[in-house]
């Protein structure tokens with residue numbers, strides 16, 4: 001009986017090790033040829049990769065009307081991956097509607113670039129269902145960046161007079177008077193007393209009613 005158990009254990013170990021070897025062998029290396037902004041890169045093989053689980057301020061390539069912190073986000077991303085070797089990890093969806101590859105990007109030292117962007121306060125967490133693998137991990141890192149008031153978080157008010165409306169299905173939040181916010185079914189509505197509360201729970205702002213929310217001059221005392 002004892003012998004049988006050891007045998008089983010041994011077989012489990014062999015299976016585990018072969019799976020490990022398989023998964024390591026599967027992690028392919030890629031070379032980064034170009035960095036567009038804080039969350040999009042081009043690989044040498046021509047693949048455009050969009051970082052999963054985060055958003056960074058937009059660079060306006062046409063009119064130069066860049067969002068605040070967009071240059072900083074691109075610079076950090078360049079520093080981390082440009083002309084370097086990376087590996088990709090996928091979640092449930094591997095492509096977005098622009099046919100970009102969706103991935104968690106890892107540097108040679110094993111650190112995840114998506115997480116480092118959030119850690120520095122130059123990216124915020126955006127949940128795109130069904131890709132939830134690192135959601136709580138990234139939210140925790142974001143909470144720390146908010147506490148430290150890094151980058152995009154420096155102007156975020158903690159106490160507000162206004163109220164926001166979250167959608168627990170999409171993890172987006174809106175100003176109370178946003179037409180998209182009004183359409184959220186009652187059962188899916190989550191009230192937030194401040195943007196701070198919404199971000200703390202991993203919700204991200206609607207682009208329609210809260211554009212450039214991280215701008216210094218942005219005012220949040222509307223109704």
Ligand SMILES: [Zn+2]
Pocket residue numbers: 173174175178179180181206207208209210
């Ligand atoms: Zn909205």
